[in-house]
Amino acid sequence: EAGVTQFPSHSVIEKGQTVTLRCDPISGHDNLYWYRRVMGKEIKFLLHFVKESKQDESGMPNNRFLAERTGGTYSTLKVQPAELEDSGVYFCASSQVRDRPTAFFGQGTRLTVV
Amino acid sequence: AQSVAQPEDQVNVAEGNPLTVKCTYSVSGNPYLFWYVQYPNRGLQFLLKYITGDNLVKGSYGFEAEFNKSQTSFHLKKPSALVSDSALYFCAVRPLLIKAAGNKLTFGGGTRVLVKP
Numbered sequence: 001e002a003g004v005t006q007f008p009s010h011s012v013i014e015k016g017q018t019v020t021l022r023c024d025p026i027s028g029h030d031n032l033y034w035y036r037r038v039m040g041k042e043i044k045f046l047l048h049f050v051k052e053s054k055q056d057e058s059g060m061p062n063n064r065f066l067a068e069r070t071g072g073t074y075s076t077l078k079v080q081p082a083e084l085e086d087s088g089v090y091f092c093a094s095s096q097v098r099d100r101p102t103a104f105f106g107q108g109t110r111l112t113v114v
Numbered sequence: 115a116q117s118v119a120q121p122e123d124q125v126n127v128a129e130g131n132p133l134t135v136k137c138t139y140s141v142s143g144n145p146y147l148f149w150y151v152q153y154p155n156r157g158l159q160f161l162l163k164y165i166t167g168d169n170l171v172k173g174s175y176g177f178e179a180e181f182n183k184s185q186t187s188f189h190l191k192k193p194s195a196l197v198s199d200s201a202l203y204f205c206a207v208r209p210l211l212i213k214a215a216g217n218k219l220t221f222g223g224g225t226r227v228l229v230k231p
Contacts, residue, residue: 004157031217042118043158043204043221056218091158095217101146101165101208103219107157 002026004106006092012112018080021109025074025094031055032075033095033103034067038088046090049075082113116141118205120222127229133195135225137188137205144210147188148219149179152202161203164188165210175199195229202226 007022025032034046046065047057051072060067064083069075079086089110093103117140127133139145149161162173169181179190188205203226206219 006157033218035219035221042223043206043219045218045220048217059218093158101217102148102160102163104160105150105158 004092004094004104006090006106006109008109009107010110010112012114013082015084015113016081018078019082019111021077021079021090021092021111023075023077023092023106025092026104029094029096029104030072031095031097031103032069033093034075034077035091035093035105036088037091037108038085043091046077079111082111084113087111087113116207116209116220118207118220118222120203120205120225122225123223124226124228127195127227129197129229129231130194133190133192133199133227133229135190135203135205135227137190137222138186139188139205139207140186141207141209141220142211146208146210147179147181148206148208149173149177149188149190150204150206152204152224154201158204161190195227197229197231200227200229 005024013019030051032049035043037043045059048055049069052069066078089108091108093105095103119138147164150158164171164181172178177192202224204224205222
């Protein structure tokens with residue numbers, strides 16, 4: 001069974017440009033999460049989808065970040081326009097129903113804004 | 115609000131010696147506790163979790179962790195470290211009751227483990 005996959009693995013963009021990150025969760029997992037680790041600090045929650053609905057987006061830093069999960073399958077996270085402080089590693093995770101709390105993570109996308 | 119503390123940025127240990135990575139947490143109510151590991155150029159990999167039951171939980175690659183409610187700790191341990199255990203380790207917590215803070219995990223800052231031959 002395939003794990004959580006993320007694309008691209010690395011992205012280097014200039015300040016002001018737009019970047020879209022993609023996450024394909026484990027098949028059958030309704031819960032999908034985005035997290036990020038900035039500047040070697042702790043991994044922080046961004047948002048949580050249940051199927052195609054945003055369950056919790058309290059961690060989204062500002063309106064330059066837009067996450068979607070059309071059809072309840074893969075998800076995209078768009079940063080527009082990117083700023084220097086957005087650099088970091090963006091992780092996606094998925095899990096099954098609420099009584100199975102283990103979240104499985106992808107390999108992450110390393111975003112560098114220059 | 116929930117929080118996790120990993121007091122050591124780095125732990126150095128000789129191969130064959132015991133390895134301990136410390137974690138303390140704060141959460142409303144009972145916790146779900148997790149350890150994840152990130153090997154170089156890899157994603158976060160689930161190691162083990164505590165939900166209920168036996169305070170000592172066993173996970174992948176010979177790792178185990180002990181839940182201590184009175185000390186609010188969940189230290190990760192391995193009796194005999196291998197060079198291949200060198201990686202970044204993250205402790206995470208989530209409340210047992212989802213309504214308290216949703217499904218999201220709160221992570222510690224990570225501890226880098228270096229096992230020397």
